[in-house]
Every structure is written in structure tokens, then in C-alpha cells.
Amino acid sequence: MARIVMKFGGTSMAGIERIRHVADLVKREADRGNQVAVVVSAMAGETDRLVQLCREAASLYDRREYDVVVASGEQVTSGLLAITLQGMGVNARSYMGWQLPIHTSTAHAAALIDRIDAKVLEKIFGDGGVAVIPGFQGVTEEGHVTTLGRGGSDTSAVAIAAAVKADRCDIYTDVDGVYTTDPRIVPRARKLPIVTYEEMLELASVGAKVLQTRSVGLAMRENMPIQVLSSFDDRPGTMVVGDDAIEDKTMERQLITGIAYDKNEARITLTELPDRPGTVAAIFTPLAEANVNVDMIVQSTPRAGERADLTFTVPKAALAHTTDVLEKIKDEIGYQDMLANTNVCKVSVVGVGMRTNAGVAAQMFQALAARGINILAITTSEIKVTVLIDEEYTELAVRVLHTAYGLDAEEDAAE
Numbered sequence: 386m387a388r389i390v391m392k393f394g395g396t397s398m399a400g401i402e403r404i405r406h407v408a409d410l411v412k413r414e415a416d417r418g419n420q421v422a423v424v425v426s427a428m429a430g431e432t433d434r435l436v437q438l439c440r441e442a443a444s445l446y447d448r449r450e451y452d453v454v455v456a457s458g459e460q461v462t463s464g465l466l467a468i469t470l471q472g473m474g475v476n477a478r479s480y481m482g483w484q485l486p487i488h489t490s491t492a493h494a495a496a497l498i499d500r501i502d503a504k505v506l507e508k509i510f511g512d513g514g515v516a517v518i519p520g521f522q523g524v525t526e527e528g529h530v531t532t533l534g535r536g537g538s539d540t541s542a543v544a545i546a547a548a549v550k551a552d553r554c555d556i557y558t559d560v561d562g563v564y565t566t567d568p569r570i571v572p573r574a575r576k577l578p579i580v581t582y583e584e585m586l587e588l589a590s591v592g593a594k595v596l597q598t599r600s601v602g603l604a605m606r607e608n609m610p611i612q613v614l615s616s617f618d619d620r621p622g623t624m625v626v627g628d629d630a631i632e633d634k635t636m637e638r639q640l641i642t643g644i645a646y647d648k649n650e651a652r653i654t655l656t657e658l659p660d661r662p663g664t665v666a667a668i669f670t671p672l673a674e675a676n677v678n679v680d681m682i683v684q685s686t687p688r689a690g691e692r693a694d695l696t697f698t699v700p701k702a703a704l705a706h707t708t709d710v711l712e713k714i715k716d717e718i719g720y721q722d723m724l725a726n727t728n729v730c731k732v733s734v735v736g737v738g739m740r741t742n743a744g745v746a747a748q749m750f751q752a753l754a755a756r757g758i759n760i761l762a763i764t765t766s767e768i769k770v771t772v773l774i775d776e777e778y779t780e781l782a783v784r785v786l787h788t789a790y791g792l793d794a795e796e797d798a799a800e
Contacts, residue, residue, distance in 0.1 A: 387552040388420040388510070392520065392542035395429035396559040397616035398462045401469075407616065408469040410557070411515060415475055420510040422549065424520045424542040425466055427458025432521075432535070448493035452522075452532045455494075456482075459519030459538070467517045477515040480505065482522040482530070487541070489523035489531045496523055496531035498540065501548035510549070518545065539600035547607035554604070554611050556596065561615035562623035563588070563595050565792040566644040570783050575794040577642065579624045579631060584642045585611075587735045587769045601625065628737070640745065641736035641790040644783050648730045648776055650680070651704040652761065655711070657692045657721035667718050668695065668711070675710050677703050681731070681762045681773055695720075696762060698773060701727055729761065730779040733771040734786060746770045752789040758782050 391414065393407050407425075414421050427435075435455045439446045463479040470477035485505050489496035509516045520538025523531050533540055539556060546554035563585065564574040580588075582605035589598040595613055604611050604625065614622035658664055665684070672679060682697045699707050704725060711723055739745050746763075749770055753760060758781065762773040774782055787793060 386418045386420065388549060389414055390422045390424060390542050390546035390549070390551045390554045391557065392424040392538060392554065393426065393557045393616060394538070394559070395426045395431070397557055398425055398427070398466070399429040401465070403616075404462070404465050404469055407557075408466060408473055408475075410616070411466075411470060411477075412473055412475050415515055422506060422509075422516045422518060422545060422551075423466065424518050424538060424545060425459060425462045426520055426538040427462055431458040431461075449529055452493045452496075452530050456519070456522040456530050456532050459521050463517045463519040470515060470517070475515055476513055477517055478509070479517045479519070480509075481519060482541075483524035483528070485518070487523035487544070489525060489533070491525050491527075491529070491531070493529075493531055495534040496525075498523060498533070498544045501544055503548045506545070506549050534599075536597035536599070539597040540603060543600045543603045543607070543609055543611065547603070547609050551609070554609055555614055556600075556611055557614050557616040558595065559615065559617065560595060560613075561618060561620045562613050563625070563643070565642070566783055566787050567646070570780050571644075571787045571793070573793040574787065575792065577623050578621070579626060580642055581628055581631065581737055582625060583628075583768055584735055584737060585625045587733070587766065588643055588645045596625070640738035640742050641734050641792065642738075643735050644732070644786050644790075644792065645735060646730055646732045646779055646783055648779065649701050650698045650727075650729050650731050650773070651701045651707075652696060652698050652726045652729045652773065653704075653707060653711075654694060654696045654724040654726075655718070655720040655722075656694050656724070658695055659719045660691055660693055664718065665695070667714070671710050671714055672699075672707060675706060677707050677710070681764045681771070683762045692721075698729070698731070698762070728776045729773055730776045730782075731771055731773055732779065732782045732786065733769055734790065735769045737768050739768050739770075748789060749786060752785050753782060756781060756785050758785075 397407055411423055439451050439454055467477045467479040487501050488499045506516055520541035521532050543554050562576045563580055564576050566574045568574045586601045589596050589601050608627055611625040612622050677699055680698045685694045734749055758774055758778045760772045764771045
């Protein structure tokens with residue numbers, strides 16, 4: 386007997402027929418004798434609809450009331466799934482975040498989970514029941530409903546799995562696992578049977594949409610195995626685990642695990658910056674205070690006394706806010722012009738094999754140069770190399786790098 390938390394995303398819950406299919410999957414695990422808790426997202430598109438209603442009600446809406454509204458999407462699907470399971474003879478009951486409870490911070494619309502009381506769930510397991518829990522929501526110590534930010538249902542599932550010491554957390558999506566890159570761009574991309582938390586965290590942070598970054602980080606801290614599966618077929622998925630769980634240590638032979646890309650980037654260049662101490666701090670401190678996440682940073686190196694240029698990237702959604710902040714402090718910073726470009730893309734190669742193999746970055750640069758793809762900026766970590774390129778070269782760059790690192794599947798395997 387295993388203890389499993391099953392999480393189903395919006396596409397899996399998009400309508401009664403799909404909810405019936407989800408109920409079949411849940412019943413199958415329960416019939417095997419497993420202890421099961423289920424976390425659900427709102428129906429596909431429902432959260433966006435609720436957010437738009439809040440905006441139409443008032444442009445400067447109260448975030449506390451916003452959470453009350455948008456949390457209702459998951460409440461609907463949890464109730465519908467519980468009803469469906471009951472009709473199939475499963476002892477199922479829905480439990481809202483405040484009923485468990487899932488305690489969170491008071492940051493409405495972007496709350497952090499503080500702790501989860503497992504007593505209610507332990508009693509449900511002991512009684513042979515199945516708990517159906519709305520993801521994305523929790524409650525403050527004062528009893529106010531909160532939401533965890535977009536993609537928060539994955540985080541809810543991992544947190545609940547950790548709280549009840551589950552054997553694993555199964556994340557059901559509209560894809561059947563983690564691939565070496567986007568199969569829509571590279572048809573010969575291979576599904577990975579297993580990846581490490583670190584690799585998944587890096588892939589998620591640079592554009593892979595399979596898992597939400599925050600949930601992977603939580604799983605890594607709690608050492609909670611995640612299995613990525615498709616709701617729509619029974620093919621094996623991908624396990625996301627710690628290094629110590631990979632028995633054959635193939636990571637030392639596999640140089641690169643995957644290629645990721647992210648078009649949600651904007652590049653900003655500030656020209657003719659004064660060469661004096663504190664200039665960079667004067668730029669990024671106000672941006673940090675405005676909650677703007679800055680990613681890649683490149684600064685030209687001037688001779689003493691000369692002026693420099695500084696280039697960095699931010700999410701496209703934050704571009705207008707970023708330029709507004711910088712325009713207000715232009716005189717303080719002393720730059721001449723601010724240039725913005727949204728036609729850029731981040732492309733990354735990720736793999737734990739980088740730790741023990743030299744020349745990964747050089748191979749990347751050579752492969753791109755051979756196809757005439759110019760690199761605008763570079764950033765690295767211990768297991769990742771990321772470059773910024775013109776958006777028009779995205780698909781070409783992904784295909785070239787996928788082949789260059791030997792990630793293409795054999796033709797027979799790809800058919």
C-alpha cells in the first residue's frame with residue numbers, strides 16, 4: 386500500500402466528461418489499496434475569467450476580495466470531482482484549504498504556505514476515504530482565504546504530500562512527461578524517464594512549462610518524489626527525484642539533459658552610464674523595491690573615466706513597469722538613452738553532467754555560430770548555460786543545440 390497525492394491541472398478538469406475520466410484514475414489507485422488525496426485546479430480558462438471579472442469590477446481591486454473570487458474556481462472542481470467519485474462508490478469528500486487547514490502568509494494573491502495540519506487528512510486515510518482538495522488556496526491565521534499565485538496548485542500538491550509523508554506526488558498534465566526539449570519544435574525529442582530536482586528546477590526556470598518552478602523547489606527541499614504523467618493516456622511518465630535516488634548514476638555519462646527556451650523576455654539597455662561606484666546599485670535597488678525580477682545582466686567594461694552601457698532582461702509583463710521606474714530616476718542614474726526590445730528569447734542547455742565535463746559552453750557557442758545565430762547575452766550556473774538571442778532564431782537554435790548535444794532520438798524510437 387502506498388500513500389499518494391494526485392494533482393490534476395485545468396485541462397484535466399475541463400468539463401464533466403474529463404472530470405469523470407479523472408475520477409476513474411483516482412478510483413483505480415484507491416482500488417489498489419493505496420491511500421489517496423487529490424488536489425485539483427480550476428477548469429481550464431476559469432481562473433482567467435475570474436481575474437477579468439475582478440478587473441472589470443474595479444481597476445484597483447482589494448486583493449483580499451480578489452482571493453475570495455479566484456479561489457472559487459478550484460472549489461467548484463473539487464466539489465464536482467467528489468460528487469463524481471461518490472457516484473462511483475468511492476468514499477470521497479471535498480475539503481477546502483481552510484478546513485484542513487493550509488496555513489499561509491497574508492500576502493493575498495501571492496501567499497506562501499507556512500504549514501499544513503495533517504490531522505484531518507490522517508483521519509481520512511484511516512477511515513479509508515479520499516480527500517479532494519482545491520489547489521491554489523489556503524487561509525491566514527485570521528481566517529482569510531488566500532491564493533498562492535498562478536501555478537500554485539502544483540505547490541499545494543507537493544506541500545500536502547510532504548505534510549502527510551506521501552510516497553510520491555503524481556502531477557497529471559496534458560503531456561506525458563518531461564522531454565529533452567519541446568516536441569513541437571523537435572519531433573525527435575526524447576521523453577526522459579528520470580531527472581533530478583536540480584535539472585527540473587533549471588528547466589522550469591528557463592521556460593519548460595511542465596512543472597511550476599516553486600513546486601519543484603519545494604519538492605527538492607522536502608525530498609518529495611514527483612511523477613509527471615498524462616491524464617489522457619497510460620504511458621509511463623517522468624520521475625523527478627534527488628541525485629541519491631538515481632542508482633546507476635548515468636548522470637556522469639549524460640552530459641546534457643535538455644534544451645529549454647523562453648520567449649517571455651524583454652531586453653533593456655541603458656547607454657552612456659557614468660563610471661562611478663554605486664551606479665549599478667542605483668539601477669537595481671529601485672527595481673527590486675518595485676518587485677521586478679531581473680535576469681541576465683551584461684555591462685560593457687569602459688576605460689577609467691569613460692561611460693558604459695548596461696543591458697539586462699526582465700519578464701515581458703514587467704517591461705512597462707520597469708521602464709516607468711527607470712524613467713523616474715533617469716537624472717539620478719545619469720544614463721543617456723533607454724532602449725527596449727521584446728523580440729528576444731532565452732535558450733538554455735541544462736544537465737548535471739556539466740559539473741564533470743568541460744567545454745559545454747564552447748560547444749554551444751560554436752553550434753550557434755555555425756548557423757549564423759548571434760548571442761546577445763550569456764549567463765551560467767553550475768548545471769546550465771543560457772544565451773539571449775533574437776526571437777526569430779528560436780526554433781533553429783533549439784533544433785541545432787538538440788542535435789549538437791546528441792539528444793535526438795533514433796528514428797525507429799521516434800516513430
